Amino acid sequence: MEALIESIVQSDTRAELKAAQMKALIGLFTSTSVPLSPSHALFDKLSATLAAITVEDAHQCIQLCFLLCREASHCSIIFKLMEAHSTQVDSIVAPCISALETPHVAPGGGNAYETAKDLSLLSRLVLVILASAQPRMKATDLVELIDADVESTVEVLLYCYRSVCGALPGVLATASGLYQLRLATLLVDLFRELTFWTTYEELHSNLGIGSKAKKSLSSSTGTVSMSALSGPFRHHVGQLISHLVSYDFFGPMCMYLSRIIDQHLALPSSCDRNDSDEGNATMALSLLRNHLLLLQTLLTLTDQYALVLRKTLCRCGLLSKVCGPLLRALCRPRVCLREEMPLLVQTVAVSATVTHRSGECRQYWDENSSVLVAVADRSVATLADGCIEDPRATAELVAQLARLVVNSHSSAALAPLLRTWESVLDSDGKHYVACSLSNPKNRSRPLDISSPAYESLRCVFRVDTTAPPPPPLAAQDGPAEDLLHQRGQRRDNRGHRSLSRGRGRGGRGRSRSRGRARSPKRRRRRGSQQARLQQRFRFMLQRTIATTAAAQEEAQVQLDALDLTADSSSGESGDDAADTPESASALQVDLSRWRCGPPPRTIPTRYICSLSHSLIRSAPVLSSTGYIFDEDVIMDYLQYHHVCPISGAPMSRADLVVDTALKEELCKVQPNFM
Structure with missing residues (x-):
């Protein structure tokens, strides 16, 4: 087979592959599933063809690249060729992208025939990039390629999906076997990635896609309601559902x-x-x-x-x-x-x-x-x-x-x-x-x-509310074992106190009265904490919307300085020390890689737990202390810890144990969530 490929490549002395040669090579690669190893001459001529690509031979050229990506050893070569000749390829697919910007009509509408050819070429290019790119192409990259249009992106992805799976009427599947399974998996991953909060936020901040309500945050408030953050995101997911239904x-x-x-x-x-x-x-x-x-x-x-x-x-x-x-x-x-x-x-x-x-x-x-x-x-x-x-x-x-x-x-x-x-x-x-x-x-x-x-x-x-929380799992070894044991004991005690307060009407009344009877000193300290939180949120917002590296660095320095000040002043609270005497001597978990600045003395671990319990899934949580946690943070946290930091109950990457103590803690902070 390699000799046959070589004879087809050398049948014309020109530097580029002609239409007849590409047609013969496509037929040869399509007719066999045996791994083929063509010589460098084919890739040299393919490079010359991409450099002089025209509208007439673009479809065959990209189709040949797609078939060559079937072998893993060819993927890096094809990707380098596509990068080297990206200008020529972009000029060919630009009219196809422009045609998609016309008012969308679901498949079977009046303009379905006119857009079929454009969709075929564009989807084949997307499949080539998806199969050959290392690291893998992200959904935001694809949206940016298709001129920041989410609906057009979904339309192209669906055409890719149908062509790979053989769902296009009268058209054979473009791939088979393990190659087909791999491509279909990558396409579904892109669909899933479009539903992630991080993808929505990147589309909104970098490409200006989505509702403008997310940016209209009041600078006079230290926190922002989750409806302002989650409403546009839910609308984004709803629009994705609408597109998937419309395009079948x-x-x-x-x-x-x-x-x-x-x-x-x-x-x-x-x-x-x-x-x-x-x-x-x-x-x-x-x-x-x-x-x-x-x-x-x-x-x-x-x-x-x-x-x-x-x-x-x-x-x-x-x-x-x-x-x-x-x-x-x-x-x-x-x-x-x-x-x-x-x-x-x-x-x-x-x-x-x-x-x-x-x-x-x-x-x-x-x-x-x-x-x-x-x-x-x-x-x-x-x-x-x-x-x-x-x-x-x-x-x-x-x-x-x-x-x-x-x-x-x-x-x-x-x-x-x-x-x-x-x-x-x-x-x-x-x-x-x-x-x-x-x-x-x-x-x-x-x-x-x-x-x-x-x-x-x-x-x-039936939930057994009288059963104590299960003991924490035994940690592996070293300092982490002592840390988890101490945290589990503290959270177990807090959980028992929460349960005892919730058993009778009088207990709940005493809890509320204690919350209202704050000393003047505590009220002043709470006011200063609120002012510091407002200032911190403004710095975070400045760093998010900064357009230059210098502005981002300046906002980062201000955040670090504010966090250091907060850490030094958090230990001076007499009332807090009386409430939690063990907090001063206990070791703290370093969460610095999950947010900006050094970690505070009081780590808001309850928000980590709440997110793990599928309260918001891919949407983020803005805690009352101003730190933003998302689903990736939870996965990172669970790589190092195996007990619930509130109740000491065992937990895993799949799910955490939602016990009564944790539910009571979540009820206390419910206004902070969607």
């Missing part, structure tokens, strides 16, 4: 995922696979989970277009084509893969959310109640086989399964679910399940309390 993403998605399940998860046991099939199955599991994570994000981040999204998913057959067959495949007797358990939990979670208050979905589960029974039995088998190292993952599966059983109004799965709950979970696991489902109106975990199954599962939802 979910129909091809369900068809493609159904085909992936049949191809890669139909075997009864992973022992029947060879190494190549095992790699494809692992990539398929990752692809399926990324799709489900995207759906869960869209279903839970905003109320805008939520009903439209659920009806669209039901109409496209998400349960019958994807979730149902996937649950059947994962519940078969098989060798358990490490990636299967998170996928099972995510599938049950998405199914439960889509089924909530949907008569069509309930009808599906009435006809397929055996799937729910199989999932309940599967949770027992996975724990017995040792597939789950973290018991909290089992508790999360039981919690999501309880949601699915309740929302589906299923009676057949009640007995196996109760049997699983009783035999698999210990007291901590049952407490976790009860706390995670204690709010039926939670957007991320909705429950249909009118379901007949809800009353039958009362024992599952």
Whole structure:
């Protein structure tokens, strides 16, 4: 095959590849899945072709680059060629981008034929960049490439998705095998990245996309209401849902995922696979989970277009084509893969959310109640086989399964679910399940309390308020062990005090009266802290909107100086020292890499916990002390600590244990959240 490629390349003595040569090479690369290693002569001629690229041969040239990216060793070469000739490539795709700026019409409209050619060329270029770029292309880079238009970006990504998956009518899939799985995963990652708060903030601050309400912050206030921050973000996610529905993403998605399940998860046991099939199955599991994570994000981040999204998913057959067959495949007797358990939990979670208050979905589960029974039995088998190292993952599966059983109004799965709950979970696991489902109106975990199954599962939802918080996990070794032990003891004591205050009416009254009876000295100190907080927020805002490096550095210096002053004065509080005598001698966790300036004496760890409990997911939290934490901060925090800093309860990267003490702490700071 290499000799045939060389003969095609050398068939013309010109420096560039001609149209006939590129057509022959494209046909050769498309007809075989065998890894090919062309000589440097092909890349030299391809470079010359890109340097003299014209509108007529642009499509074939970029298509050839796309096929060459199938081999990992060629990706870096192709990316260097695209960078070296970016000016010529930009001049070719500029008219395509301009054509997308005309009023958008969903596929099937009057201008669909005119834009098909432009979309084809532009989407092929995006696929080349996506497959070859190191590091991976970000969603903000793609939006900037398409002239800062989010709707056009979604349209191009959907065209890429359809072309990769073979969902374009009359057009064969542009990729197959592992290459197709990898490209589809990268595309879904870009869709998910568009829903991140960090992406929205970068689009808004750098490209001016989004509502202007976020920038209209009052300089006279030390804090900003979360509605001012989260409202435009929820609107942004709602607009993404609208675009995905308008351009018909979910129909091809369900068809493609159904085909992936049949191809890669139909075997009864992973022992029947060879190494190549095992790699494809692992990539398929990752692809399926990324799709489900995207759906869960869209279903839970905003109320805008939520009903439209659920009806669209039901109409496209998400349960019958994807979730149902996937649950059947994962519940078969098989060798358990490490990636299967998170996928099972995510599938049950998405199914439960889509089924909530949907008569069509309930009808599906009435006809397929055996799937729910199989999932309940599967949770027992996975724990017995040792597939789950973290018991909290089992508790999360039981919690999501309880949601699915309740929302589906299923009676057949009640007995196996109760049997699983009783035999698999210990007291901590049952407490976790009860706390995670204690709010039926939670957007991320909705429950249909009118379901007949809800009353039958009362024992599952009952929170034991008399049980003390579980002891903290044993740390590994070294100073971190002492630190975690001290923090766990302090938080345990605080949790018990919170519980005792909440048991009687008199206790709550005394707590409120103590809060009102502040001394003049304490009121003066509180006023100075408020003034310092306002000043700090203004410095943070100046640094955020600064356009030059010098202005950013000046604002950073002012922040550092203000934080040092706050640290030196925070130890002078007599009342605070009396309330928390252990705070002066306890070691503090260094959170400096998570915010600007050195860490304060009193670390607002309650905000870290609250974000981990999916209160805001990808949206940030602006705490009462002026420090901003987002989801990445939580993931970083959980790499070093394994106990809840408020209650001492064990926690993991997947979820934290929401116990009563933590809930009481969150109620105290609820005005700071969305």
